[in-house]
Amino acid sequence: MTQPRICFLVGALILSCTCVSCSKDKCAVNEHNPNSNTSYDFVPHILHALAIHRPCVIGDPKCLCHVATIQRDLEPYVDKGITPEMMAQSKRLGTFYQIIRGRIYRQQKCLHPKRCADVEDLLLDMASGVADLEFVLNVRDWPQVHFLSGLSGPVFSYSITNRHLDIMYPAWSFWTTTGPILQHYPHGVGRWDWMRKHLVARASELPWSAKRAIGFFRGSRSSPERDSLVRLSQRRPDLVDAQYTILATDADPVEKMPLVEHCQFKYLFNFRGVAASFRLRHILLCRSLVLHVGDQWQEFFYSQLKPWVHYVPVASDADVDELAELILYLREHDDLAEEIAERGQQFIWLHLRMEDVQCYWSKMLQEYAKLLTYKVQREPGLLEVSNKKAVQLYRGK
Template identity: 30%
Template sequence: MGLKIPSPVSIAISFFLLLGVLFAGFQWLDQPISAGKWYFFRNPFGLTHSSDDLPARPAAEDCPGVCANTTTAPEVRPFPSGPSCPDYLRWIHEDLRPWNRSGITREMLEAGKKLANFRLAIVGGKAYVETYRKSFQTRDLFTIWGILQLLSWYPGRIPDLDLMFNGGDVPRVLAKHYRPNKGLMPPPVFHYCADDASHDIVFPDWSFWGWAEVNIKPWERLVKELRAGNGRRKWKDRERSAYWRGNPYVSGTREDLLKCNLSESHDWNARLYIQNWDEETRRGFKQSNLADQCTHRYKIYVEGAAWSVSRKYILACDSPTLSVKDRYYDFFSRSLLPGQHFWPISADNKCPSIKFAVDWGNSHPQKAQEIGKAGSSFILNDLRMENVYDYMFHALTEYAKLLRYKPTIPSAAKPVCSESMASTESGRVKEFMIESKVEGPRNAGPCALPPPDPAAIESLMRRKKESVKQVQRWEREARDRRNKGT
């Protein structure tokens, strides 16, 4: 039988069918994708040094769940103030200090657009979001989710406000570009961390409601698991060394830390493990359960591209945290004291500093256990989820007091609410949302925010410096004795 040549009619039909398929495909590609779906297209395991270099995406493709009904105002349930807030909430006043005299104008706010991933407005107890750039993984999604839970936790209690949010790694409002005392005001931008050279307004990070890409559970469940993990092995029975597991390729200081690992020529009392998240995902996260990592007498904290969300997990292990001198702080860490909640490690001399810390702790087990317990108690007790919500409540309330204009709904913003956001998700994203959803209004008021107290802040900073100097003196004395052979 000879080869059958298609007729011109069948060729034409096939051609138009192919066009139709391609057109439908392009139409599908052009459909709006919610913020929650974007994480399937992001690379959570890339060895980049920062997540701040991601390209912008159109705001229309990033609405994290649109709410159909936003007309009903939430019922306000007044309650008396609770007990005094944990000490770390007093830093809210410090973060807002640049705008104390001038207040915040609409022009100041909109100047922060170039530094922000999204804009959030709360008007009449409802939230509205305008997205400028995508955040790494689902940071933006879970940050917005957390704010929505706050609105349900304290319905009608959050004043109208308008803010910009940076969802990247590093602070963006660099102090060197602004001079508040000369009228050159920084734009107010919320962020997960800051340092002494920036004016970012610090706010709790997304992982308190879950980090879906790496299977880190919402904070309330994880706290219970960490408590249970602490009880599996007594401190005296744990490995007599310092433990760290993570991705070292996000910062130079982490790569430098790897030099302290056990080798044929050195034992710096450190046991360091590279976490390959791509491999870990394929294996079902069997080697990354945080509650299973309380196995060593000491844990190491070291920054990544900026601060690291791992700080709270590391501190929660009842083992003294050996904290490599850091540059960045999150919303709670400024109230942690060296020598009380953690042990300071030199950034420039990591390996000998780690070895000395472990040797000192093993020689002073009672004191070492006290430091481990104090750090763990701070995280498991002072950082309870209700305190996280109270921090958010007071940070937003104090911020709103500074606004010198009446907040309105931005023209390009979309309404967001918990129900619509969760309904558009699937997998761990949806699981973590459902798990971290608050159950109705809280039956108590927020804690009482302490007033500004610059003298107390200054005293705390002096205590920190003196504690670090004391440890440095002990290290020098030990080095001198070793060099003299005594």
């Protein structure tokens, strides 16, 4: 989005509503539109979010866009460091790894071998640039170190809440040949470098005016937060098309839909699953407006995605009537919805490249290594992780 267009939007918003934080003299958009069917008032939120937003630097080689997440996650260990006793405590919560003189070793057993292998493919590209260290990698779908658990040892997890002390790493799904079965792609939801281009290409074929002005969701019933939207879809199919692809009941699920086909809808709902959903970064690239439900679960890049700037936040307990009113509001304020959709796509395209993911891994490991209070010694019995790409190339595969 060009700078003049941003200025035009902000100017238009100011003309329609001059207050940013509303109190008794609430400046409601509906006061300027007596025929409005909604009671929402998003303009002050958008104005305030744009006023305080500081965009990341484009092409930043030091991945400073996401460095605040690393600092936050490592902060509990800054004062006293990470001790051998803490590491011993953490070993039972995941897969133990060591990086020594640029070579990677791990314990023989991994709960999800394919997930470990996908992470290792990324680590092999950067291991030579980090100091000797050891860590515990959690490849389960949920974090391990609750702040009330009494555990103090560090564990790397891909998704956490503010009640967990795990250290976030970029999920294995950024570089995988399988992944959750959400669409019919040969590479699942993985191979982020390929999926980025595929989704943006599809989005370019669907200008905003060509998208269907309804909400859309496809997914399993992995959390009850999704039920209200599905019920609304049953009552008002003119507003929402939301259906389950996997159910815990005897009802018949619908067919899965490729992610690129989600791009044909203006309003795409994102819900957490067991933890954070891998879907979010994908649907943002559709240049559709993402309605992100709840704010409990996080991935490493979420903190730089700002509500009202890159997406519209939705309460996790929003009921059927509230969701209907939200979609009606967005229809009445189509320009606002389009602007947010464009900023959301631009953020993911510019600041969540594969080089940003690799930079984050490298920066996180470098800062983590500084906190170890002991010299890492090679532990016997560990398996050395080979450079599978080099072996495949040598064998002509």
